[in-house]
Amino acid sequence: MAKKIKLNDKNTEFYEKIVELSGEQVALCDQCGTCSGGCPFVEEMDITPSQIMRLVMLGQKSVMDSKTMWICASCFTCTVRCPRELDVSKVSEALRQTKLRTAIDEISIEDISKEEAKKLPTIAVVGNFRKFTG
Amino acid sequence: MSEKRKMLKVYLAGELFDVPEGSTIMMAFEYAGFQLKHGVGCREGYCGACATIYREKGDYKLKGGLACQTVVTDGMTIAQIPFVPAEKPIYDLTELTPDVSTFTELFPAVFRCVSCNTCTKACPQDIEVMDYIQAIIRGDIARAADISFDCIRCGLCAMRCPAEIVQYNNATLARRLYGRYLAKKSPELDKRVQEIEDGKFDEQIRELNEMEKEELSKIYFDREIKIS
Amino acid sequence: MKIPYFPGCTLKTTAKNFELSAIASAKKIGIEFIELDRWNCCGVVSSLTSDDLMKHLAPVRNFLRVQEMNKQGIVENENRMITLCSMCYNTLSLSNQRMKENADDLQKINDFMHREDDDYKGDVDVVHFLSILEEYGFDKLAQKVTKPLKDLKVASYYGCTLLRPKSVGIDDTEDPKILEKFVESLGAEAVDWDAKSRCCGSYHTVNNIDIVYRLVQGIIDDAKKNGADAIITSCPLCAFNLDVRQSEIKEKNSDYQTIPIYYFTQLMGIALEIDKIELGLEFNKIDPEIILTKLNLL
Secondary structure, three states: OOOOOOHHHOOHHHHHHHHHHHOOOHHHOOOOOHHHHHOOOHHHOOOOHHHHHHHHHOOOHHHHHOOHHHHOOOOOHHHHHOOOOOOHHHHHHHHHHHHHOOOOOOOOHHHOOHHHHHHOOHHHHHHHHHHHOO | OOOOOOEEEEEEOOEEEEEEOOOEHHHHHHHOOOOOOOOOOOOOOOOOOOEEEEEOOOOOOOEEEEOOOOEOOOOOEEEEOOOOOOOOOOOOHHHOOOOHHHHHHHOHHHHHOOOOOHHHHHOOOOOOHHHHHHHHHOOOHHHHHHHOOOOOOOOHHHHHOOOOOOHHHHHHHHHHHHHHHHOOOOHHHHHHHHHHHOOOOHHHHHHHHHOOHHHHHHHHHOOOOOOO | OEEEEEOOHHHHOOOHHHHHHHHHHHHHOOOEEEEOOOOOOOOOOOOOOOOOHHHHHHHHHHHHHHHHHHHOOOOOOOOEEEEOOHHHHHHHHHHHHHHHHOHHHHHHHHHHOOOOOOOOOOOOEEEEHHHHHHHHOHHHHHHHOOOOOOOOEEEEOOOOOOOOOOOOOOOOOOOOOHHHHHHHHOOOEEEOOOHHHOOOOHHHHOOOHHHHHHHHHHHHHHHHHOOOOEEEEOOHHHHHHHHHHHHHHHHHOOOOOOOOEEEHHHHHHHHOOOOHHHOOHHHOOOOOHHHHHHOOOO
């Protein structure tokens, strides 16, 4: 992801909002990459969790265009391994909520097929809707 | 009425009116000169057409009730709701199964419930709405049908739900599923249906059809009701 | 011992085999689960934002039910609430932790729930059945086993929510042992493997099944590579992904070798010689009986 970011483009308001929502001091991230290295979903992501941390730290609202936070399933693998004890899962959640709170869902709940509806356990449906609908 | 009734000040659709004490919200609207075409029905608390939201003076709560049953208080602010737009999928009851998967397919929004209980607080029928929604989520259709039995589909629950669930349509489906698949079969009912089909009551029906209104009214009100 | 029990939605529907086998097995060793009255869905996943208090209402309502059970004398001084489902355990525990640590949040929630008879006082403890078994003693459990699961090689799958985050994990996050100890107490062989705590894809199974297929295949391959005959879990969502989605992989590729998935309590039931009808084996998608019959365990 070779992309130039001008540091004076920092959207401070966005950065502060994510810090507040997540409760995590994102700027403490050392960019060691442990979160990305251990993430079981990283190969599905367009940018890695550590890149998410970096972009948030720099107040880059463009991070909202990434699919990474929607692929993150809050498995907390990054959370338990971060040497700075930052909870990356919470940062993902803050990014998801930033969109969901504008009343835009990430999925369409009517899209579950009849065939899948017969199979899916309640636990999957409730969990999915909690993470993908606002 | 010999004594002059005390008048109360109420805000109806944003305007201030004086209405007699003891009026229901519906009476207040009509006293003030509104002609209600929507949001009015049986006027007896059965049909659920007249859901209304209001605030009482000095109370932070936004309350809901039936306009035909709720008596106005001084300083009340009232908004009549013509109807609640609701998601209403079309289904064929004979093709459904009485379990949670039917709701996953037809009413997936039910799984968005956060147990805030706002629906229960809004219900003018004092139904534990949240409890029947929770019963549906765990697949207990019979429980959902039982708890929701008194629902009159006024829509106040759906109006207030932060998860945008249409509770009463879920409840209706639960009761239909219960009726078709889960309720204990009644041999007496089958027998009676057979008797009707065999024409056992045709003569009586014909007599009723031919009766004058007054006579019909008399036997209706004189009828004996067996309460078991 | 009588203990308040929170079942969770899925244990009443697709994961009946989990509930049935757990209740029967627990009973056999003298633990009685008393189901909470009027319990509600926990929400499955914990809300992770700092201000999203409403999502914690559902867990707290359930804690109130435990308080009521004590007040009504249904249980005696038993502030623990037992869970079977790992996700319920996790979500309830995280909310409870927040309520215990943050008096302002607890106050707000109590104020909001003004229709409840009592306030939540913050003294309920959420415990997983595995922790109760650990407390009971795996040695003691081993003594109760009447049909040791000899020669059955079991891969213990923890998934995410039993272990992470650390504050609610029932064992070491990187090197858990509790399920292996459990497996050995039943007389089976605990297989060591890498994928024991790797995510199965979780709720992506609703709208992004391909992710789940990839992760499930990785987990199953690792179990097979390490010689496992079976995988055990305590999560109905993991079980669905590993069992039902695995069987779909098989449908697409008939050469694929499947491996049966059990709830840990089903194997416990077999070792304690619980009546087969209470194991709910018919709910397991991939034939759970072949290996058990082969080893003369059924």
